[in-house]
Amino acid sequence: MRTxxxxxxxxxxxxxxxxxxxxxxxxVVLPFLLGGVEAGEPxxxxxxxxxxxxxxxxxxxxxxxxxxxxxDVYSRPTAAIRAxxxxxxxxxxxxxxxxxxxxxxxxxxxxxxWDWWARYESAINHAYDDFPLWSMCAYDRRVTxxxxxxxxxxxxxRIARPDGSHEPTGVYTDPASYLAECRPAPLDPxxxxxxxxxxxxxxxxxxxxxxxxxxxxxxxxxxxxDLVMAVSEVVCNAxxxxxxxxxxxxxxxxxxxxxxxxxxxxxxxxxxAGLLPAGDGTEGGLGLxxxxxxCDHVTHHRDADGFTIRLTAGNAxxxx
Amino acid sequence: xxxxxxxxxxxxxxxxxxxxxxxxxxRTVEQVGLGLAAGEQVWLVGPEDPDAVARRLAAVPxxxxxxxxxxxxxxxxxEAYRRDEVVDPGSQVRAYVRATTEALxxxxxxxxxxxxxxxxxxxxxxxxAFARYEHRxxxxxxxHPMTAVCAYDRRVLxxxxxxxxxxxxxxxxxxxLFRLHAGDDDAAVALAGELDPTDECLFAAALERAEPxxxxxxxxxxxxxxxxxxxxxxxxxxxxxxxxxxxxxxxxHRPAPARLVELLGLTDLRVEVVR
Numbered sequence: 001m002r003t004x005x006x007x008x009x010x011x012x013x014x015x016x017x018x019x020x021x022x023x024x025x026x027x028v029v030l031p032f033l034l035g036g037v038e039a040g041e042p043x044x045x046x047x048x049x050x051x052x053x054x055x056x057x058x059x060x061x062x063x064x065x066x067x068x069x070x071x072d073v074y075s076r077p078t079a080a081i082r083a084x085x086x087x088x089x090x091x092x093x094x095x096x097x098x099x100x101x102x103x104x105x106x107x108x109x110x111x112x113x114w115d116w117w118a119r120y121e122s123a124i125n126h127a128y129d130d131f132p133l134w135s136m137c138a139y140d141r142r143v144t145x146x147x148x149x150x151x152x153x154x155x156x157x158r159i160a161r162p163d164g165s166h167e168p169t170g171v172y173t174d175p176a177s178y179l180a181e182c183r184p185a186p187l188d189p190x191x192x193x194x195x196x197x198x199x200x201x202x203x204x205x206x207x208x209x210x211x212x213x214x215x216x217x218x219x220x221x222x223x224x225x226d227l228v229m230a231v232s233e234v235v236c237n238a239x240x241x242x243x244x245x246x247x248x249x250x251x252x253x254x255x256x257x258x259x260x261x262x263x264x265x266x267x268x269x270x271x272x273a274g275l276l277p278a279g280d281g282t283e284g285g286l287g288l289x290x291x292x293x294x295c296d297h298v299t300h301h302r303d304a305d306g307f308t309i310r311l312t313a314g315n316a317x318x319x320x
Numbered sequence: 321x322x323x324x325x326x327x328x329x330x331x332x333x334x335x336x337x338x339x340x341x342x343x344x345x346x347r348t349v350e351q352v353g354l355g356l357a358a359g360e361q362v363w364l365v366g367p368e369d370p371d372a373v374a375r376r377l378a379a380v381p382x383x384x385x386x387x388x389x390x391x392x393x394x395x396x397x398x399e400a401y402r403r404d405e406v407v408d409p410g411s412q413v414r415a416y417v418r419a420t421t422e423a424l425x426x427x428x429x430x431x432x433x434x435x436x437x438x439x440x441x442x443x444x445x446x447x448x449a450f451a452r453y454e455h456r457x458x459x460x461x462x463x464h465p466m467t468a469v470c471a472y473d474r475r476v477l478x479x480x481x482x483x484x485x486x487x488x489x490x491x492x493x494x495x496x497l498f499r500l501h502a503g504d505d506d507a508a509v510a511l512a513g514e515l516d517p518t519d520e521c522l523f524a525a526a527l528e529r530a531e532p533x534x535x536x537x538x539x540x541x542x543x544x545x546x547x548x549x550x551x552x553x554x555x556x557x558x559x560x561x562x563x564x565x566x567x568x569x570x571x572x573h574r575p576a577p578a579r580l581v582e583l584l585g586l587t588d589l590r591v592e593v594v595r
Contacts, residue, residue: 240517
């Protein structure tokens with residue numbers, strides 16, 4: 001039996017908290033967590049440093065609440081989905097009838113990398129719907145930009161408020177529709193400069209070699225191997241499933257390598273491409289999913305000219 | 321052929337692809353010179369009449385003497401290889417085992433073979449059998465005093481057919497991304513180069529033809545010279561090992577395959593990262 005606001009709900013009960021003070025946050029989160037503890041449900045906190053401390057101090061001593069390290073969980077969206085799905089699978093296997101999680105993305109992701117986290121917030125409505133999960137995603141209105149708040153209300157079916165209400169956001173958009181929209185990510189400033197590599201219809205081997213040559217020790221060895229893997233996969237996908245010509249461009253800065261691969265096709269049809277492994281591995285779904293976990297940022301961009309996937313290894317949090 | 325497409329620890333089994341007979345001749349001259357200098361017996365095997373070959377090599381220092389004393393032997397390809405439509409891998413390897421042994425017994429330091437084998441691999445069935453033979457003889461060569469250069473004429477066979485054979489040599493000038501050859505110690509085979517979707521079918525065929533066998537439930541692939549491997553190739557290795565009742569073990573210098581295995585949750589594929 002599920003308890004609380006999600007009682008009777010099947011699948012994922014996904015809410016946002018849009019708070020503007022610690023009191024506001026605690027007024028929503030404390031009853032949520034304590035209700036979970038009281039019902040014997042796995043109860044998890046994935047808040048960042050300060051938020052976690054505020055909640056930890058407010059909880060009664062010995063409350064059976066698990067604290068995750070927010071920074072680790074929310075480094076890459078696809079990895080977060082994978083980690084959470086593993087955790088949820090474990091709880092359900094152990095007999096849990098509901099799992100409660102409150103999480104908060106670190107504010108750094110509201111900048112250059114917000115697009116893939118917006119995709120995350122939308123996709124999890126589908127990705128976690130296999131589980132009796134009730135989660136709340138906390139956003140501090142004081143530091144969250146308006147365009148991010150717009151995406152938050154479109155990707156969360158409900159808002160949890162301090163008065164105990166759980167009201168529909170009213171503008172929630174089904175993930176398949178939301179993810180199919182064209183959502184241009186801001187250009188990396190490097191993209192305004194001439195690329196150091198530009199290849200047309202490269203073989204995957206040629207593309208890999210170009211990344212290794214451009215790296216020249218810039219990234220840590222594991223980082224360059226992961227980028228080589230990701231570039232290889234997206235070039236393979238473009239050659240196999242895209243529309244020629246396939247154009248690969250590469251830029252280097254002291255703290256990152258950026259690779260954009262463009263073809264004239266419409267890009268992957270699967271709205272969850274990259275965020276979830278494609279079931280049967282067709283259409284390069286597994287390669288894209290691996291790429292999303294091998295890079296520090298991946299953007300999808302569609303326009304009249306075709307489809308561009310951009311991969312960043314290194315510091316993706318650049319001013320835009 | 322000491323260029324980029326050779327394994328760091330290559331033994332003496334090379335695949336020479338040529339368009340110009342002059343390249344084959346140059347390699348033949350080189351092999352004769354190396355073999356005589358090292359005290360080896362040299363076998364030159366090809367489609368041509370031995371006397372015609374001998375006339376071309378007459379100017380090579382020491383060649384005439386060496387041929388007279390049996391240090392250089394010339395064969396037509398159908399004398400050195402049993403050729404009933406397709407080669408029989410087992411008996412062909414046994415023939416070279418015997419030849420190596422006899423060369424040593426006659427006082428040579430080993431056997432050096434240059435074989436122009438184009439005529440033996442013209443059909444898919446011939447190539448399948450010959451590829452199996454190439455890998456079996458590769459194991460013999462890796463661990464015994466025999467070296468071989470297998471030469472194929474690109475004008476006759478084309479790149480795709482040659483790739484099927486070239487990828488089973490530790491060293492080649494052919495345009496192949498990966499090489500699969502005999503391993504050392506507990507490694508059933510060694511992999512070098514790069515494995516990606518463009519050579520997926522070629523790799524699957526090479527693996528089936530090499531037929532590596534597990535030892536004590538483990539099928540060890542020495543991948544320390546493998547620069548890149550994608551998830552498709554890992555799945556293929558796992559599937560092959562599983563079919564042979566074994567766990568696949570990939571021995572590598574690079575942690576990237578281990579991360580891939582972890583991502584994909586491939587519990588029955590082990591990656592051993594060695595320094």
